[in-house]
Amino acid sequence: xxxxxxxEENPEVTARFPDIHPPFDKSGATIEANRCLYCFDxxxxxxxxxxxxxxxxxxxxxxxxxRGSALTILDANILGASCSRVCPVDVLCExxxxxxxxxxxxxxxxxxxxxxxxxxxxxGAVLAAKTTERRAGKVACIGAGPASLAFAxxxxxxxxxxxxxxxxxxxxxxxxxxxxxxxxxxxxSLREIDLIRELGVDFQFGRNISGEAALAALEREFDFIFLGxxxxxxxxxxxxxxxxxxxxxxxxxxxxxxxGRNLKVGGRVVVLGAGNTAIDAARAAxxxxxxxxxxxxxxxxxxxxxxxxxxxxxxxxxxxxxxxTQPVKLVGDEKKISGMECMKVEMDGQSFRHLPGSHxxxxxxxxISAIGQSPLLEFLQACRGVKLENGRVSVDRATGQxxxxxxxxxxxxxxxxREVVDAVADxxxxxxxxAQLLEKIHG
Amino acid sequence: xxxxxxxxxxxxxxxxxxxxxxxxxxxxxxxxCGEQVMRAFDAGWGGAVWKTIGxxxxxxxxxxxxxxxxxxxxxxxxxxxxxxxxxxxVNLREIAEVKKRYPKQAVIASLMVESKREAWHTIVKQSxxxxxxxxxxxxxxxxxxxxxxxxxxxxxxxxxxxMITGWVKEKARTPVLVKLTPNISDIRVxxxxxxxxxxxxxxxxxxxxxxxxxxxxxxxxxxxxxGKSSHGGYCxxxxxxxxxxxxxxxxxxxxxxxxxxxxxxxxxxxxxVEFLLLGCGNVQVCTAVMHYGYRIVEDMADGLANWMRxxxxxxxxxxxxxxxxxxxxxxxxxxxxKIVARIHEEKCIGCELCYTACWDGAHQCIHLDRAGQSNxxxxxxxxxxxxxxxxxxxxxxxxxxxxxxxKGKEPYPTPLSRIPxxxxxxxxxxxxxSLVCPVEDCITMEQVETHLASQSWEQRTSGAATLGxxxx
Numbered sequence: 001x002x003x004x005x006x007x008e009e010n011p012e013v014t015a016r017f018p019d020i021h022p023p024f025d026k027s028g029a030t031i032e033a034n035r036c037l038y039c040f041d042x043x044x045x046x047x048x049x050x051x052x053x054x055x056x057x058x059x060x061x062x063x064x065x066x067r068g069s070a071l072t073i074l075d076a077n078i079l080g081a082s083c084s085r086v087c088p089v090d091v092l093c094e095x096x097x098x099x100x101x102x103x104x105x106x107x108x109x110x111x112x113x114x115x116x117x118x119x120x121x122x123x124g125a126v127l128a129a130k131t132t133e134r135r136a137g138k139v140a141c142i143g144a145g146p147a148s149l150a151f152a153x154x155x156x157x158x159x160x161x162x163x164x165x166x167x168x169x170x171x172x173x174x175x176x177x178x179x180x181x182x183x184x185x186x187x188x189s190l191r192e193i194d195l196i197r198e199l200g201v202d203f204q205f206g207r208n209i210s211g212e213a214a215l216a217a218l219e220r221e222f223d224f225i226f227l228g229x230x231x232x233x234x235x236x237x238x239x240x241x242x243x244x245x246x247x248x249x250x251x252x253x254x255x256x257x258x259x260g261r262n263l264k265v266g267g268r269v270v271v272l273g274a275g276n277t278a279i280d281a282a283r284a285a286x287x288x289x290x291x292x293x294x295x296x297x298x299x300x301x302x303x304x305x306x307x308x309x310x311x312x313x314x315x316x317x318x319x320x321x322x323x324x325t326q327p328v329k330l331v332g333d334e335k336k337i338s339g340m341e342c343m344k345v346e347m348d349g350q351s352f353r354h355l356p357g358s359h360x361x362x363x364x365x366x367x368i369s370a371i372g373q374s375p376l377l378e379f380l381q382a383c384r385g386v387k388l389e390n391g392r393v394s395v396d397r398a399t400g401q402x403x404x405x406x407x408x409x410x411x412x413x414x415x416x417x418r419e420v421v422d423a424v425a426d427x428x429x430x431x432x433x434x435a436q437l438l439e440k441i442h443g
Numbered sequence: 444x445x446x447x448x449x450x451x452x453x454x455x456x457x458x459x460x461x462x463x464x465x466x467x468x469x470x471x472x473x474x475x476c477g478e479q480v481m482r483a484f485d486a487g488w489g490g491a492v493w494k495t496i497g498x499x500x501x502x503x504x505x506x507x508x509x510x511x512x513x514x515x516x517x518x519x520x521x522x523x524x525x526x527x528x529x530x531x532x533v534n535l536r537e538i539a540e541v542k543k544r545y546p547k548q549a550v551i552a553s554l555m556v557e558s559k560r561e562a563w564h565t566i567v568k569q570s571x572x573x574x575x576x577x578x579x580x581x582x583x584x585x586x587x588x589x590x591x592x593x594x595x596x597x598x599x600x601x602x603x604x605x606m607i608t609g610w611v612k613e614k615a616r617t618p619v620l621v622k623l624t625p626n627i628s629d630i631r632v633x634x635x636x637x638x639x640x641x642x643x644x645x646x647x648x649x650x651x652x653x654x655x656x657x658x659x660x661x662x663x664x665x666x667x668x669x670g671k672s673s674h675g676g677y678c679x680x681x682x683x684x685x686x687x688x689x690x691x692x693x694x695x696x697x698x699x700x701x702x703x704x705x706x707x708x709x710x711x712x713x714x715x716v717e718f719l720l721l722g723c724g725n726v727q728v729c730t731a732v733m734h735y736g737y738r739i740v741e742d743m744a745d746g747l748a749n750w751m752r753x754x755x756x757x758x759x760x761x762x763x764x765x766x767x768x769x770x771x772x773x774x775x776x777x778x779x780x781k782i783v784a785r786i787h788e789e790k791c792i793g794c795e796l797c798y799t800a801c802w803d804g805a806h807q808c809i810h811l812d813r814a815g816q817s818n819x820x821x822x823x824x825x826x827x828x829x830x831x832x833x834x835x836x837x838x839x840x841x842x843x844x845x846x847x848x849x850k851g852k853e854p855y856p857t858p859l860s861r862i863p864x865x866x867x868x869x870x871x872x873x874x875x876x877s878l879v880c881p882v883e884d885c886i887t888m889e890q891v892e893t894h895l896a897s898q899s900w901e902q903r904t905s906g907a908a909t910l911g912x913x914x915x
Binding site: 429 | 796797799
């Protein structure tokens with residue numbers, strides 16, 4: 001199927017970032033699907049934030065009903081294809097598989113889900129409409145990331161109108177711009193969003209909604225507004241030399257290679273932070289030609305927010321880790337960075353203590369900062385009095401409704417930065433709550 | 444039991460046909476020609492029933508189809524191949540050659556000719572002159588040949604079976620086995636006819652009439668012969684339970700009982716032991732060899748010998764027929780025997796298949812209420828599912844979630860909330876939960892003392908008058 005979004009794959013990116021979980025072939029999928037015990041009230045389903053009925057979709061694969069399998073997935077999770085690739089299945093569905101308690105390998109749920117979704121897109125990607133009725137009731141989403149996509153798709157499928165306002169030229173948010181290419185290609189993210197466009201969701205790109213006036217205008221036109229704005233830039237390091245050329249934001253770095261704008265990385269690279277984005281950036285640097293890649297983190301592996309399997313993959317690819325290390329200064333000239341001055345630290349209660357005399361310099365040609373995104377405070381604080389908590393939008397967990405009755409929210413701006421599947425779950429839960437209210441309003 | 448030091452003796456004598464072990468190849472493609480049979484004997488087969496000889500026929504292509512189950516190939520197998528398509532003289536010459544080179548292994552000629560006394564007399568003489576150790580009369584083939592008045596067309600009519608067996612016995616000098624078709628309402632009727640006709644032994648069962656499946660794109664059943672199909676003969680692992688039942692019926696009937704060669708889904712030594720326990724003198728194998736080759740006989744013999752050593756059996760005859768007395772009519776079973784399911788919590792992995800099986804397929808006596816679930820005792824599966832769909836889950840992220848990590852103490856590897864509980868007072872002891880449980884020995888069926896004397900349905904319904912009568 002051709003993509004409605006203007007995007008061309010870069011062959012060099014494709015070559016350097018091959019799939020880390022190659023797809024099943026038909027017999028492999030059938031054998032794996034037949035291993036599934038078909039648990040009742042299955043723990044894998046409970047562990048999935050979107051509660052995909054895992055045994056049901058797997059049973060359908062084993063019985064050759066691939067369309068039924070894909071629709072089972074999509075019914076729970078409209079981004080089932082990208083989730084099958086980017087979900088940290090080890091800590092979600094596969095982590096909950098009962099086979100862990102039987103000394104057997106868990107079912108490869110992620111790869112089976114991908115098998116069903118690939119077949120669905122290969123065969124024309126036709127979604128069964130939940131209703132043919134066009135109902136009164138309009139919602140707007142700010143941001144075209146996974147949470148908004150799930151919110152809009154669910155309401156559109158129920159017959160309501162949904163519009164998505166996105167400041168970038170392509171939809172998908174981090175799914176398109178920020179996920180490591182070997183996990184999810186931008187083209188696959190966009191293919192999946194075409195399905196939502198075909199449902200009749202109105203996408204408006206290049207629309208930067210900000211300020212009270214713009215929001216007030218939306219409030220007049222729409223019944224509800226969903227905040228799916230995600231997070232902002234990577235936090236500032238707050239050390240001297242931060243402005244030197246060669247110091248980059250990890251998300252910008254990932255976006256630039258994914259879009260083919262910058263595919264050259266040379267020399268020695270230091271990545272700051274030990275979350276999953278740091279790992280993605282470090283592995284990308286290796287693939288793009290860096291000679292030496294180190295991750296610098298001020299705590300140790302027991303505190304890093306990267307998943308264990310991500311950490312292991314990075315080590316296998318040659319990424320080195322320096323624990324208990326804090327950068328204090330970046331050095332270089334106006335042309336380029338040349339090194340990072342660090343100190344060793346240790347925990348002293350809740351705070352860090354510099355170890356005297358532990359100064360040392362890591363020579364480097366590039367520093368990638370991945371110490372976490374900052375919240376979009378500027379936008380959120382001017383957002384019609386929607387209540388915030390620690391920089392996150394405060395919502396009712398079951399409905400996603402904010403302190404302002406016209407606003408729902410979900411995804412990273414609410415949870416501080418979790419997985420795609422969490423954002424989809426947020427969007428869907430909010431949509432179900434919004435649908436009930438819309439029915440009350442419009443009858 | 445004490446292990447025997449000596450090697451068990453696997454040799455058998457079936458109605459006078461002696462072979463070094465009880466494993467014979469059934470009359471089928473694996474015994475099509477002398478070259479094959481000799482390779483099979485090299486691999487260790489004790490005997491071979493030659494692919495049925497008679498007037499050569501013409502076959503179709505394709506000829507086979509199968510039933511796969513859950514990724515396992517050829518759980519059931521089906522064929523529409525006829526008897527040998529090679530000239531009679533060639534088959535006879537090769538039988539003679541095989542016998543000359545392999546004097547210890549049994550070679551049995553499977554025969555099928557038109558229902559004329561002279562035709563049968565001729566082929567009996569030809570086969571025995573070639574050196575066959577015995578004859579097997581193919582009254583069982585259910586496809587093709589039956590349309591021409593042979594095969595199961597004979598085996599389905601007791602009078603024909605008795606008559607033709609009689610003709611063969613007029614001439615035969617070697618033991619005569621009659622191969623029975625299962626495509627009949629009571630296999631004992633034909634077995635009795637064969638016995639009356641003078642058969643020295645029986646072979647059972649032949650293949651079962653079948654249509655294995657239909658291609659959902661072309662609507663043509665398999666196997667497809669130029670857009671059409673025909674019913675075939677079903678065999679392989681799927682038919683073993685049917686074969687065992689028929690073997691038991693024949694062996695428990697005094698008018699039918701004869702030395703019996705057991706056939707039907709025998710794939711390994713355990714299958715073979717089961718047929719022998721029901722009174723068979725040996726077994727015949729086809730599908731398993733068509734699937735994996737002659738080499739499987741090595742483990743059949745090895746596994747059988749190891750089992751016999753473990754059980755202390757020196758000869759096959761030591762255990763032959765031991766299970767026959769254990770099969771009774773239902774009316775003789777003890778109504779006062781009670782077992783209940785017991786779930787071994789430490790082994791449970793929490794799949795809850797026993798729960799849903801008991802609720803939907805049995806007697807609603809397994810519950811999910813150990814952890815004081817809100818909907819508790821007698822909650823239906825639908826209620827449980829609805830409740831768990833309401834729970835909001837989130838991806839666990841160490842940095843964000845360290846505060847939520849503290850969990851209550853669980854006594855078993857699986858959370859108590861997922862370990863089903865059996866209501867033993869309600870449990871009827873049907874076995875279903877233990878059958879669906881994927882974990883070995885996790886659900887065991889255990890006897891409950893009822894303090895009641897054994898009583899069968901027959902005893903119960905015959906009233907006080909027969910109480911105390913010796914039950915034979």
